[in-house]
Amino acid sequence: MFDPSPIIAGDRRALARLLTHIENTDAEAAEALRWLFPHTGRAHLIGITGAPGCGKSTLVNALTPALRQAGSTVAILAVDPSSPFTGGALLGDRLRMRDLAGDPGVFIRSTASRGAAGGLARTTADMATAFDAAGYDKILIETVGAGQAEVDIASTAHTVLVIESPGLGDDVQAIKAGILEIADLLAVNKADQPYAENTVRALRASVDMMPANVAWKPPIIQTVATLGQGIAELVQAVEQHLAYLVSSGEGQRRERERLRHELSTRLQDLLLDKLVTRLGDGNFEAAVERILARQWDPLTAAKHLASET
């Protein structure tokens, strides 16, 4: 049986082993997370997202030592929903290891597990729990995203940082409208490039259109991550948002919503498992075949099976 107690004491190897158990969604992971949970609730979860090419990894690499200097320990969770086996996350991981390795206050992990709908969201949430229990002050959850991934991290994180890069065309303009609904902080990276001013102006105009009674409007920070420009301002904005979360009660509200969502999804999984066990796989598959033959519609089939409880 896996012993999670060294994780609380700061044992990095034990933490790494737990993260692997979490990726495998095995019984050890569930038991360890159950044991660790009372030790959580202190970390500041920061979701970081942006379209491919915005310089997200470089920005996270620049942000990390700045957060360390400000006194925080940092865990980085690079979520790559695009590939379970290969490529980006692992490559980025290795490059970062080189830059940030040797600092015991930094832990980097990438994950790319996929599979069932919600599988990645579950893995991400569980890994955040593990880092929280291990005592990391800031947990940076980084996703490649334009779309659902952003929405998912928004429901996991306390603070969401959206990174834009100077104008990539009309699609990007369109996305911005949606981004304002999830962004707590906006960074325009590559701010030394042409069109950066246009992007800042467009974002500024959108932020200015938010209703006057909105308690927090996302600040827009211009960064050049490769040169370290704007990073100090970004750290300051992160801390200001944390102070806002605490003082307004919004942090507690988000935490409650996050845990309510987690309880709901775990209940759904358990209830379906229990039902299928009771029905037997054969009866479940027989219902699938009837739907395939268009003899039943999915909702009617679901109601019928659910009434067996």
Next chain:
Amino acid sequence: MFDPSPIIAGDRRALARLLTHIENTDAEAAEALRWLFPHTGRAHLIGITGAPGCGKSTLVNALTPALRQAGSTVAILAVDPSSPFTGGALLGDRLRMRDLAGDPGVFIRSTASRGAAGGLARTTADMATAFDAAGYDKILIETVGAGQAEVDIASTAHTVLVIESPGLGDDVQAIKAGILEIADLLAVNKADQPYAENTVRALRASVDMMPANVAWKPPIIQTVATLGQGIAELVQAVEQHLAYLVSSGEGQRRERERLRHELSTRLQDLLLDKLVTRLGDGNFEAAVERILARQWDPLTAAKHLASET
């Protein structure tokens, strides 16, 4: 009560009304979909995805008349997970309406509903069912995507077309690895631009590395959507993939998997609703508060509540 029968007869207004009911996830939608379901199972569902700026909308606009000429009716469902209220999808909609309007064999709808996890996936699946029942031969499900959205459409569609544009940096290279796992067809759009050859070569190298016993390897089609170049080849590739799906049994396998997933998620929703109703909202919220206070971990709480059934 909403009468769905005119939809089968080709009534566009009735179809449009149903799509609105589906967006509202109301009782009329559920009842109509139940009634329509036996009339489905004939359409070819084609998921189309690509990063912002790849020219996805332009390509879909060029592909549609070509599919019409080849004898198919076409429904376009533009899914915009980034914004529930504003921007891209609706703007694109209006531009398209201008180009494609007046052809009774084309129906265009955009949706941007969001909310609960899986809400958009459910809306997309239900709208596809509605188009299928209305008799559209090809249903193009278009998402902005790099990440989970792509995975979701892959589980909804029979054929997945991934659009790339010439090299946007290292992040794009990284994404490609994952894309091969979901793409049935690859289009390199803006093929007249610099670096297009590099992108084609990188994709070709990845496809060539697929195991020899893989039955279908995604063809790579070079397009310039603004000039209509490569569109005929793309239509041909779409039809070849459909023929492969039918002859290999893979189409039936995907359809079964899709319906199994839909049955599972509907069951999960029903079972959770039933349980919360039985427990009472107060007991559910009391469990959330105990988790928030770190007295219970989410899994233990879920097991406890599930044992009440």
